[in-house]
Amino acid sequence: MGVKVGVLALQGDVSEHIAAFRQALADRPGSMVIPVRHTEDLAGLDALAIPGGESTTISRLIEKNGLYEPLAEFEGGVFATCAGMVLAADRVDDPRVRTLNLISMHVTRNAFGRQVDSREVLLAVKGLSEPFRAVFIRAPVATEAGPGTEVLARIPEGIVAVRNGRHMAFAFHPELGGDLRLHRMFLEGLGV
């Protein structure tokens, strides 16, 4: 059976997420990946990706577009990266971002400093046999994982990959760089 994935398309690296999920689902006939801009786009989705971008901007556009409640109540699996991880959390160090409370964790924005401190790290991720080349771009970290949130990867700065039920969140960008193992892990966890 095909999988229907939406990508929240308000701001950020939306097309990279769409391309990565299309590639990861190439062997699942009947699958589709669509951009989500309005509440009605969420209907019938098995999963939703919340992309990287600026979390303050995306948060503001979620409110403006009346998407806060529908997203917070989304029942499929959520695949959140970077700014998406900030939005998916239930606690953040910045009052300018209203979190969607999908994954119990405390996140800190821009935990690495300025853009020149952005980095690629060879990362051990729980559930992957080989390390993952993770690209962090002005990335957040989780400083604490709450009840039900499993830590999948950690670096000295903090927690950078988590799973909570069908939801997964990453401080880095699995949608960049062409390695789709984390997408496959997420899709398997959906149970569709």
Added chain:
Amino acid sequence: MKLEELRFGTELIKRGFASMQKGGVIMDVINAEQAELAEEAGAVAVMALERVPADIRAVGGVARMADPQKVVEIIDAVSIPVMGKARIGHFVEAQILEALGVDMVDESEVLTPADEQFHIDKTRFGVPFVCGARNLGEALRRVNEGAAMIRTKGEAGTGNVVEAVRHMRAIMGGIRALKGLDGQELVDRARDIEAPAELVIECANLGRLPVVNFSAGGIATPADAALMMQLGADGVFVGSGIFKSANPEMTARAIVEAVNHYDEPKVIAEVSKGLGEAMKGLDIHMLREDEVLQTRGR
């Protein structure tokens, strides 16, 4: 963690930074107060400047990098990325901006060029660069020098969108015109537009530039911003258009929403209501040759 497992300033990191800006509005600001207003309005980044392009035009003389004190003041004021402008070819201004912690350097024709032959070798920097371009050849020459992001030059500080439109059409049309060409013809085209053949071939395969492509130079209203998005821009820079308008706060918010809803005229109509007067603007044809900024650096 082993040292070889860590990498900084790679192409992926630089171009990835630009990708995170897509669908966003980057606003010119000259102080902390304006930067905070921009962030509050939903800007994805701010450009820290001594003065906006319209005032650079008015003041005349040599336009240089902003005072580092001003750049730091703006960096400290906001959580979104801060960009800074260096003169074309002035790699030391770029080094200073990188040392101050700006997140992206704009090698900009808005400032007085420091080198009339060479642009900055951007591959030598850890910080990513954005550069202006008027057509496909110019865009790919900048990418070849290491630019992680391209923007149309337009004609900055005029509040007149006509040149941004011309440049966006030239870039997008230049890419569309590659369709259907065979290998030899692409190499021939590369020679014509004075761009590296491998980048022309990459564009032909991708059907777009290999980096994010924003629009800049004359965007003054929500409608202008949406126009550039419909023409294929990944996002917009708004310079003088916000803080030279009658109501900067409303204009900033409206442009952010117009970019988000660029293909929904009803929303653009709604956010455009009651903004008051946009910046006055200049007729491009009234500019003297030495007042035209877009011809700086080719």
